[in-house]
Amino acid sequence: MVSVQQKPVFRDLTAEDPDPEVTEIESLCMNCHANGTTRLLLTRIPYYKNVVLMSFSCEQCGYENNEIQPGGAFAEMGVRWKLRVTEQVDLNRQVVKSDYTSVRIPDLDFEVPAQSQKGEVTTVEGIVARAIAGLTQDQEARRAEHPAAAAQIDQFVERLRRLRTLEEPWTLELEDISGNTFVENPEAPRRDPRCARADFQRSADQDHALGIFTHEEVSPPGAAPPGSYERLAADDVMQFRTNCPECNAPADTNMKVTQIPHFKEVVIMATTCDACGHRTNEVKSGGGVEPRGVRYRVRVAGRGDFSRDILKSETCCMSIPELELEVGGRALGGRFTTAEGMLEATRDQLRDCPGAVGDAPGLNQGGLQQFIEKLNEVLEGKRAVTIVLDDPAGNSYVQSLNDDDPDSPDDGLKIERYERTYEQNDELGLNDMKTEGYEES
Template structure:
């Protein structure tokens, strides 16, 4: 590596890396009040995000502490995970939780509030173990001073241990307003049979918890400071100023290594559809490239579902606009991918399948060296099936379902008023749950009066 070559700020852990760039800081020990050493390592968790791993140790008393913090921006939406814990494999699921993650077990009316624990990489069983350890702390002293309270805590610990032994089925709910919590799917690449992820729009109070204040809020507060846009989406507020003839550029951070980078944004018109915003980011530090598409308008009146037959070369050439809210299914392969897994993109049917293969090929089950719930042989077999589709050896049906109505599949018929035989388009009324996820149910658009 030349002296002028730049390294990513957040890099993959690699045993052969001679320079992992661990930062050491002399720190105060909260146990013996002497000085210990804190080590900081900036690294990446595949298919999740950049993180900062912190490890403290004190040579005087032997006290140690480890924690993890996010190294990137907050997600655009909050996230809620609801897991039905029924089998031993569910206890072994890897969980990444941030400082803003609340943990609850409805069956026990048990909750760990957000910001009461540091972020960590753990497992479902590890969450129970940490809760048991926390409740067990100082129990000997409680037995002497407050025996009734100690007995109640012992009884509750026994109930947690019963869940750990899977004596009964139970539910784990994780809610994170920062959107930076993740639960492993042991059935990947297939749909998770017992875990449901729901994204939600943050309200003002939740945004303020994260330190996010929008332009209007900053101005109304009369702080004298310029308005601040959510760091999750630095392009927010730019759409109205963007015209079809210009390319707008704004500074951001690389989503891969977090180094400073620039994002180019352009408004373009898709024939027979609508205007969309195409954004492209290239990082000079690590070479990462990303392309993203966002709708140039609002949510449509109805959701839309496309069923596309993929059987020959002509089918692969269809233009496809997949928004962030659009899920993808391939019934023949039992594949079900959520909208945010592949993000928003303007590509072709073939490009969409190749992007799916690329993400699966780089999954932790195939590239990591840590134990995982996912069978790598099953994953490789699934990738082979997708490659057979691209090679024309296997016909499939590609289903794109977008409750926001902001996705598009090209009609190969010369008459744009009639769809071709290989494309079926269905418009439908959204359910209450879909409107809730899109943040529509709380919107008030009627009954306003002119204050003047």
């Protein structure tokens, strides 16, 4: 019997890898229509995700082209980014765009539609430079044939160039229905003072544009999906084959429905990859969105507070005011852990992601390490903090240390139920139902 060592499909691009497995394909050159060569490389960008790098070159005319495509699945939700560009550091922010990213500059009433450009890793200034290059590409011929239109384009290009000099602040908006767009935060891990991110539920048309269809759309009516909730509830543990989110190699995922005491049923999923060793745990609520959102304030002042159970859903944001830390719902994902486990996961994610602050000049490269040291002090019981968990969907839970004695208050835990705003309902996809009582502002 011959044993073949399984390798990850997406491997780190390092000097120690003698054979990066580049695939070459003969392709038609779109410039001179001769045959050129396209090279494909499946790799991992450190601190980001799996990607497919594509490079085309033509020996006949010298034409070259480079593209980047995400190597993983689409995100569960779309994403919108809104950046207020006021400083040079904002122009240097790194931006990862997918094919489905639309770019808008409201100050100039300028828009680049989704799927009109290929995905790329660039900067804010690079987005403006690419727009200028696209508008000026055929200006010489346009000046000869349509001088009036060429003059208007020259005026608009001059306005775009002024954006790069920062004569006045301006706004950049990115929307990506695939959820695979990212804007660097130069203040990480602190909250970004000039950039806001909002996730949103895709519409049916947007899902179809991505090639995503529901079970009802592709299966006969009445057929129960093989991984339905009813089957999960009846089985002890359900196991199925999937792909590792890190290296895309085949892996096993275990699923189990369990009851969280004093809360509700949840679905726990665990994936282990034998190829790269990656392990992940996810928790999803077994029910729908709750009528109201919930906000927990958990005081962690010593080792005795670390054992408190916490269920954090994917829609739950976490913040630690004493450390000026804010973490979005999908940064840590859904998980069932303890207060100590939540802090350790935050530290490990930041420690393993030094590229979060990028390489732009003027960024505080030592700030992240100082922040990790503060988190270590919290984990050692030397610093008291408050963990704030805010879940608009109401599907998160924090254990009270006095569950056995309801009459005894838990001074370390504060719970607040609140009515969601219109924007929060929009992110959860509830406004599509035209829920009565909410009006768009």
